[in-house]
Amino acid sequence: MLERAATIDETITSEEVASSAGTLLPLEVNDLTLVIGGKRLVDTIELTLAARSFTMVMGPNGAGKSLLLRLLHGLLQPTAGSIHWGGKELSKEIRQRQAMVFQRPVLLRRSVAANIDFVLRLKDGATADRRDEILEHVGLIDHAKQPARLLSGGEQQRLALARALVLEPEVLFLDEPTASLDPASVLMIEQIVRAAHLGGTKIIFITHDPGQAKRLGDDIVFLHRGRLSEHSPASRFFTNPSSAAASAYLEGRIVL
């Protein structure tokens, strides 16, 4: 699996991926607002993601990162504003071309293989070849018959990732998929996600880890108190952030 990711890395550059036209892109977010219990948790966000880049979403706890991802994927309905993917309003058809991996993997109480079969049946029908291929890709083929909930934390997250990738999504949302994982598991997840990106999938990835954002990200979306503080290329974000909140965050000062 890791060798395969490295091979892809050498043959396709990030620029080539970014220039490929995606039917779900651009993503255009206008005046996006979510109010719950009188609190503006997501506040008038304006955002355009035109390229099939690897987008990292950063910000302190409570900034609205997870809520933004859920709004973009249609798991939450905004109080105001609009979301358009490829010029079209977010719909079930668009959502079916996306996938999401949550911070805490939600696995069915079945075997590893049955977790993959479940989503394959939703799409085209389960085939052993397709299932084994994706399990091989994420390094879980030897665990195929094992109950999914007996896997380690890193393995469970890789299974959740495999379940998302087997749908061949055009957009993949990841909500802190490597939080509380050991370095080896983080590396494996990063390589799988990078391979998916190089294969043409638009990635929107939440992280608190600046090192991870530097390693993976083409562009950074920085949120603070539900607002978009900054959206800039990763190289500029880490060397010369334009917002005071991002500067404070990167310097390790607490941002509330």
Add this chain to the structure above:
Amino acid sequence: MQDFGGAVALALQLILSGDANLIEIILLSLQVSLTAMLIACLIGLPLGALLATSRFPGHGAVLVVVNALMGLPPVVVGLLVYLHLSRAGPLGWLGLLYTPTAMIIAQTILITPIITALSRQVLEDLHNEYAEQFRSLCVPKHTMVGALIWDGRYGLLTVALAGFGRAVAEVGAVIVVGGNIDHLTRMMTTAIALETSKGDLALALALGVVLLIIALGVNALVMGLRMTAQRYAYA
């Protein structure tokens, strides 16, 4: 106490010798209660799944009613079924009163709310866990309900056994609609009531022992299912 000791000895003798009358009563009890449990599951599980996965106006009120019906007094259920099945009742033409079918109907009515309410709880807990992932995957409603029932199978089996336990141990409903007729509608619980009132403690005790064994067996089965579920991390 001497009479009691003699009755216990006679009861054990009846059980060990496989007394035909005793076996007949036990088999009828199991047949009626297992059938009632199966029918109640066919009705209660989909209803529980519907309540667990849907929100509609009056949902809370329906939950309150279903939960309240878990405490239905068996004799009241027996009386209602009796009124419907008696010759003057709306279903009197079916001629079901004082038959095992009437007892199955009464027990089904008695335990369906139990199956519904408990299965709703099992499935709702699971649904809360899966809901966001299923929404993300755009899982159709019928697939979602099927997945919840399959993944909650151990919990639901426990629910079914709880329903069976309630059915096999109740006396009020079946004595009203069954009539406790020898070789036709005599169940373990109704026979115990009758034999006790007659002073024939041996048969009553023998049936009581069998009931206790069944209760222990059901509980052992429930515990076994839970342990199996935990062992395979499905719980």
